[in-house]
Amino acid sequence: xxxxxxxxxxxxxxxxxxxxxxxxxxxxxxxFTLPGMGDSETPSEPAPGLPREVPADLIExxxxxxxxxxxxxxxxxxxxxxxxxxxxxxxxxxxxxxPDFRQTALKPVEFGYHSGISRTRPKWVQVxxxxxxxxxxxxxxxxxxxLDRRTEIGYGFPRSFRLDISDDAEFxxxxxxxxxxxxxxxxxxxxxxxxxxxxxxGRYVRLTAFQLWQPGExxxxxxxxxxxxxxxxxxxxxxxxxxxxxxxDTAEQASLWSRAYLTDGRTSLGLxxxxxxxxxxxFQSQTTEKTKESWVQIDLEESxxxxxxxxxxxxxxxxxxxxxxxxxxxxxxxxxxxxxxxKADKLAQFVAGQLxxxxxxxxxxxxxxxxxxxxxxxxERRTPVPISFALAELQVFSDQRNVxxxxxxxxxxxxxxxxxxxxxxxDGFDSxxxxxxxxxxxxxxxxxxxxxREWRDLESRHAGxxxxxxxxxxxxxxxxxxxxxALILLMLGRSxxxxxxxxxxxxxxxxxxxxxxxxxxxxxxxxxxxxxESEVLDDPEAAxxxxxxxxxxxxxxxxxxxxxxxxxxxVEETWKEMxxxxxxxxxSLLKAHVYRFDLSGRFDDDLLPLQFKRDFFLIYKEVLNxxxxxxxxxxVQIELEAARGRLTLRVTDDGRGFDNLEKxxxxxxxxxxxxxxxxxxxxxxxxxxxxGEGTTVQLTSPLP
Numbered sequence: 060x061x062x063x064x065x066x067x068x069x070x071x072x073x074x075x076x077x078x079x080x081x082x083x084x085x086x087x088x089x090x091f092t093l094p095g096m097g098d099s100e101t102p103s104e105p106a107p108g109l110p111r112e113v114p115a116d117l118i119e120x121x122x123x124x125x126x127x128x129x130x131x132x133x134x135x136x137x138x139x140x141x142x143x144x145x146x147x148x149x150x151x152x153x154x155x156x157x158p159d160f161r162q163t164a165l166k167p168v169e170f171g172y173h174s175g176i177s178r179t180r181p182k183w184v185q186v187x188x189x190x191x192x193x194x195x196x197x198x199x200x201x202x203x204x205x206l207d208r209r210t211e212i213g214y215g216f217p218r219s220f221r222l223d224i225s226d227d228a229e230f231x232x233x234x235x236x237x238x239x240x241x242x243x244x245x246x247x248x249x250x251x252x253x254x255x256x257x258x259x260x261g262r263y264v265r266l267t268a269f270q271l272w273q274p275g276e277x278x279x280x281x282x283x284x285x286x287x288x289x290x291x292x293x294x295x296x297x298x299x300x301x302x303x304x305x306x307x308d309t310a311e312q313a314s315l316w317s318r319a320y321l322t323d324g325r326t327s328l329g330l331x332x333x334x335x336x337x338x339x340x341x342f343q344s345q346t347t348e349k350t351k352e353s354w355v356q357i358d359l360e361e362s363x364x365x366x367x368x369x370x371x372x373x374x375x376x377x378x379x380x381x382x383x384x385x386x387x388x389x390x391x392x393x394x395x396x397x398x399x400x401x402k403a404d405k406l407a408q409f410v411a412g413q414l415x416x417x418x419x420x421x422x423x424x425x426x427x428x429x430x431x432x433x434x435x436x437x438x439e440r441r442t443p444v445p446i447s448f449a450l451a452e453l454q455v456f457s458d459q460r461n462v463x464x465x466x467x468x469x470x471x472x473x474x475x476x477x478x479x480x481x482x483x484x485x486d487g488f489d490s491x492x493x494x495x496x497x498x499x500x501x502x503x504x505x506x507x508x509x510x511x512r513e514w515r516d517l518e519s520r521h522a523g524x525x526x527x528x529x530x531x532x533x534x535x536x537x538x539x540x541x542x543x544x545a546l547i548l549l550m551l552g553r554s555x556x557x558x559x560x561x562x563x564x565x566x567x568x569x570x571x572x573x574x575x576x577x578x579x580x581x582x583x584x585x586x587x588x589x590x591x592e593s594e595v596l597d598d599p600e601a602a603x604x605x606x607x608x609x610x611x612x613x614x615x616x617x618x619x620x621x622x623x624x625x626x627x628x629x630v631e632e633t634w635k636e637m638x639x640x641x642x643x644x645x646x647s648l649l650k651a652h653v654y655r656f657d658l659s660g661r662f663d664d665d666l667l668p669l670q671f672k673r674d675f676f677l678i679y680k681e682v683l684n685x686x687x688x689x690x691x692x693x694x695v696q697i698e699l700e701a702a703r704g705r706l707t708l709r710v711t712d713d714g715r716g717f718d719n720l721e722k723x724x725x726x727x728x729x730x731x732x733x734x735x736x737x738x739x740x741x742x743x744x745x746x747x748x749x750x751g752e753g754t755t756v757q758l759t760s761p762l763p
Contacts, residue, residue, distance in 0.1 A: 133528035140524040143517050150514045157507045158332050158492070158500060160249060169325050169415075170202050173215065173316035174284035175308030182284045184306035185265035186299045186322055187228070188291060193260040195294065197222050197236050198501045200251040200287035200326045213248030215285020217268035222254075224261035228305075234259045240270075250508020251328065253501040264291050264299070285316075287326045294459020295496040296367055300324050300423045314415075329419035330371060331500035332492035341373040341451035342484035343385065343474045349443035355453070355470040356435040357485065362396055363457040364430045368406065370422040371452035374490045375478070384490075385449035387438045388414045392424065394431030398469075404429050434463070446472075449479075451489040634662040637672065638699075641679060645697060648683045653694045660701030671763045674736040675708075678744075682710050682756050685729060690714025690754060701762055708758040716748045 133140050174182050199222075201213040218241040225233035237254035266289065271282035291299040304318040311317050346353050372383030389411050395403035406426040414422065434455055438448050455463035463485050473481040487494055495503075638658065645656055686692055692714030700707045730746060733756075737744040742760030 129525055129529045132532055133525040136532065137524055137528045140521065140528065143521050143524065147514055147517050147521070150510050150517075153510055154507060156334055157503050157510075158334055158495065160328060160504070160507070169317070169320040169323055170204065170315055171200075171285065171287040171326070172304065172306065172318055172321035173310045173312070174306065175310045176281050176283070177308040179307060181267050181269045182271065182307050183265055183267045184284070184286070184289075184304060184318070184321065185228075185230075185263050186289055186291065187303045187305070188262050188264065188298050189302060191226055191260055191262050192291070192293060192298055193258075194224070194236070194256055194264075194291045194298065196253065196255045196290075196292040196498050196501070197264065198251050198253040198288075198290040198292065198497075199266065200290075200328055201248045202285050202287045203249060203327055213272070215272045215283045216248040217266075217271055217284055219270035220266055220268045223265050223267065224259050225263050225265070226261050228263055230263070230265055233265070234261065236264070248508075249511070250504050251501050253505040255498075255502075264289070286321060287328075288324070289321050290497060290501065292497050292501075295461065295498065296456055296459050297324065297423070297497055300367075301425050324423040325417070325420040328504065330421060330489050330492075331495045331497050332489060333495045333500075333503075335493040337488035337490060337492050338478070339480070339483035339486055339488055340375040340478035340490045341371075341449060341488075342453075342468070342470070342481055343373070343447070343449040343479045344438075344470055344472045345447045345474055346445050346472045349445055351440050351443055352437050353446040353448065353472050354435050354437040355450075355468065355473070355481070355484065356398070356433055357453065357455065357463050358398070358467040358469070359432050359434065359455065359462050360466060362430050362432045363462055364428045365394055365406070365434065365455055365457055365462075366426060366428045367456035368392055368424040368426065368434075369452075369454040369456070370417075370424070370436075370450055371454065371489050371494065372417050372419070372422075373449040373451040374419060376490070378490075383417055383419070385447055386417060386422075387436075387448040387450075388416070389440070390436055390438045390448075392426075392434065392436050394429055394434050396430075396432050398433050400433070400435055403435070404431065406434075450484060452487070452494060453484050454494075633664050633666060635664055637667060637676070638662065640676065641697075641699070644676075644680055645683065648680075648687055649695055652686070652692060654697065655695075656697045656699075658699050662701050665763075668763050671740045674739045675742075675758075675760075678733055678736050678758060679708065679710075681729065681733060686710070686712045686714065686754075690716075692753065704762050706760050706762050709755065710757075711753065711755045713753040716750050716753050718750050719746055719748050 134144070172184055174184075199216075199220075201216040203210065203212045204214045205211070206214065217239075219239065221238045222236040223230060223233040224236050225231075227233070236256045236259060237252075239252050241248070266286070268284045271284055273282040289299055290297050299322045301324070302322050304321050306318055309316075309318050342355065344353050344355060370386075372386045374382070375384055378384050389409060391408040392406045393400055393403040394406055395401060397403075406429060407424045436453065438446055440446060453463060454461045464487050466485050468481040468484050470481045470484075475481070642656055645654060683695075686695060690712050692712035694713045696709075696711040698707070698709040698711075700709075734744050737758060737760070740760055740763075742758050745757045745759075746754065747757075748754035
């Protein structure tokens, strides 16, 4: 951040101080109201005031451009504020690498489990896994809903709970898998709770809530327990999917709240995914004639035992997010060792009314372990009609592993166009992102939630620091206003003198560049043209060679002009532009070489000093030119690293080399020029070379 204070008059300085005072803003707190929950404990009678809506997407933190006068003033004088902003930027950069909260905002379908209003404490809910298992991790997802047109993040998520596992349905004996206690009573829970576990086993997993969620200050209503989904993970499978649920009490409300919805595989967080974008939309089938059946089949390449199938709905980019596209609701799934489905075993069948539109959630089908090589999904109709259906992905699990990814797909009516293809049914992507395993996804969302909460804490701290810094500045600024004006005028005077010297030095350097590079090339062109003129009639072949040399020299001259203009253009003084220029130069000069350009570390998008920009680029270009002209190399490795405040450029070739460590070796003008330029930017230049073993040039300098 550079500050250019006005020096024209005392009046303008006073005006600046006034703007600083006016720039201070106070935070505004929104007040919410929550309706009462009612008094009924009857499972079939939902309590009044149960949430009925899913709110819009959760707002993600963004680092706004804080360029108001108050922020500018506070940033200059408060190092703590600058540290806060730097950490916020790091968090925003980290969030770009993590999966987002895919909040579904279209319709309220199967939120999850909601307790009744019984005053018995503590409340509990448990899932029967059907057999004794040893899980790898457990997770619980919150529910974010709209209450009285207000977004309630983490509605009903308990402030304190414990997850236990036991072989006894009454939990007279048990082992504790994980515990949770909110740090802040008013903490809004939007990310899932996730914990890895090991060494414990049992058939039943119970969540016991000791401190319930309750409405915040100024709102009415009873404490409740509400959860989106309970995951019990083994490898990449959720062992709790579709399993029966018991609880102390419940408030059942069709299509909204139910014990069964705690293990139905549907959450407001959507599909398990990574941040990587998808190159495909998925698989789509469309019959051209009326028929009763249309199918798609995967060859698993060998007979394997199958115990779970996941259907991932397609939601292409041009389709409304939250609604699945052409998802089949009536179908059967079969497996066989014969591609024609002879002696096939039926794994599952769904008729009209059994499935609801899944939206942005997978349909998980747990089946009795059945072996087979070919798995077929057949969409059925009662009468012949044109059949159209689509899926983003079809996953087939054998134990804890998806054995369908990358396998061969057969489909008689597949649409092969653009982002739709049968091969995209098993490419590992949904229609928006790369798919992820449950453990990886839930763990990443946990990190995202912690980062978002830290960012919000920093945002509150940021506002307080700005307020306090500006307040102190206004309080004490008036006392030294006269002295400040005098100091500013003195600094401006010195700055102008220094700037004039820098500009004059830069002019001399640019003039030298024009003379050495452009002037030399133009002289060569003139000489070649003169020679070519005399050889046109006597030796046409020699004349053509001279013309080609003129053409090549002219190209080098144009490139040199572009480089010099780029080096002095202030609008392109950032690392982003510098890195793009370095790559472009390598591609241009090393056309006849096999080369790699490796980048590591973090390059901030700050302005680069003109002197550094000029000398660093010319060193880089000269090193590549020397390789092209003298090294006789075939391979070149370029490495650029920024770490711990240091910048390292390393260029290695496999050329003929030279023995620069021999006694009596004298550096030529090329190496001398490189060292001179390195000295200008405070850098250290090392050259290591040996005949027949290539050359390595390494430049190390402080990051500007």
